[in-house]
Amino acid sequence: MRFEKLSNCYEKLSQTTKRLEKVEILAKFFENISTEDSDILYLIQGDIYPAYDERKIGISNQIAIKAISKAVGTDSKKVTALWKKIGDIGEVAKKLTNEKKQTTLASHLLTTKKVIDNLRKLPELIGKGTVEKKIALITELLTSSNPTESLYLIRILIGDLRIGVQESTIKYAILKAFFKNNKEYEEDLQRAIDRSNDLKEVFEFAKRGKIEDLEKIQLQVGKPIKAMLAQKAENIEDAFKHLGTPLAIEYKYDGFRLLIHKKGNIVTLFTRSLENVTKQFPEVINYIKEFVKGESFILDSEAVGYDKETKRYTDFQAISQRIRRKYNIKQISEKLPVEVNVFDVLYYNGKNELETPFKKRAELIRKIVTPHPYKLIYSKMKITSNEKEVKEFYKKALKDNQEGIMFKNLEAPYKPGRRVGNMLKLKPEENELDLVITGGEWGTGKRSGWISSFILSCKEGDKFLEIGKVGTGIKEKSKEGVGFNELNAKLKPLIIKEDKNGIKIKPKIVVTVHYQDIQRSPNYESGWALRFPRITTLREDRGTHDIANLEEIEKEFINQRAKNYKYG
């Protein structure tokens, strides 16, 4: 397909905010994509592989500027100056391409295949001359682009497509394009997406127009699927109200989520944001092989840190450095050991268990796991209908230094990636939200050259809405907590715009923020502001998928009012 067609589709999508219109535009577009061109499903999501794939385009603004300058034959200083003026590097490419196209009439035949081919070469490049090669690959695409194409090419490159398309938009467009919008098929389609976690694969099967064909998409061990998410319970009573009786209660371990895949002798570990962390946890690989029976399986678990001497459980922050550690793995695994707490099974010896009721899945875990405390166990669980019993269990969890408890519906299936309310969490009252950093300001004096205050955003659909600014909670040097150094190193390459109003940062870095209270506010686009926010944890294990949305924030606000009323 001509890339021009795709970029016109991007353009149409970005011109409406209405989801139904986006679905309509996409559905029409999907009808024209042949199976050979189905990689376009990745480009629609601003990517070149499925989201869980670690090969990312990862182009800095500097490389993009150099490529634009080469393609249009303008000095890169001029491109940078224009970027500072316009603020959007994609728009800069569009403007300069437009000006150039008025003087030269280059042959124009860019295809989506060519775009994908060149972009896929980018993450493969390593070693000497990488930057030049990257620039050459991008320049080649830009020289045969029209202005709109160059705008979207640059946006894909810097990871900021801004067309407002979410996975669900694509799901509804597939339903419309290939299943006559038959809502009865929506759940089947959703389940296929859950098992596949790859919209290109689902698209190819769906294109045949037979809903039964989607059953051929199976879970694959070694290919990550999304983790099921929890909702908040207001209190014990509330949990019973939502989940019925009896229900299961478990410890809520304060570590990080680990999805464990094993096939034969090969174990693969993924975080909640589907990052492959197998290399970082060699001891866990051994535990899996030794203490879990089965030829192939996918387990869901929480890895929690503990102090080697006292055996006391630590919080997530204490072990977070293990997730991204690339060197001295053995030493750090001895210094900061983890215990794996298995709490779910999604696949076992060739059978998909996603639809199996939780009660049966929990029984299966207890059959296949041989518990070894401080190495690998199954999570502490109780089936109960008694509120008093829950209270005792909750107290004990907190005494054991865990975060709280989870409530689980015994009959519920496993729903990947969704907060459907089958699983609720209860923690002691703390005003806390996971948010993403979307901007900041340069510091002055001692902090000059650093991004010293950070704009926090929540989300609404695929939009990020600002909710506050924070400059505290971050340590200047300290090894404990979140450091300026660390945060700056992560944020600087993500800067997408910079002007007198501050810095705009690509939403990627998720942090846990504590605050005193939430107020309605006209100053932030979310309509809310946090009072006295403080960054407490850098959540390396989480992605933007996990951050709070407007509905949750409103709920927090209502609860806060109820509390003030009760105690005030």
Ligand code: AMP
């Ligand atoms: P939150 O991070 O507050 O949204 O709570 C949900 C998280 O709790 C999950 O993503 C898991 O990482 C973690 N968790 C700890 N213990 C359990 C458990 N027994 N069952 C499910 N999730 C758990």
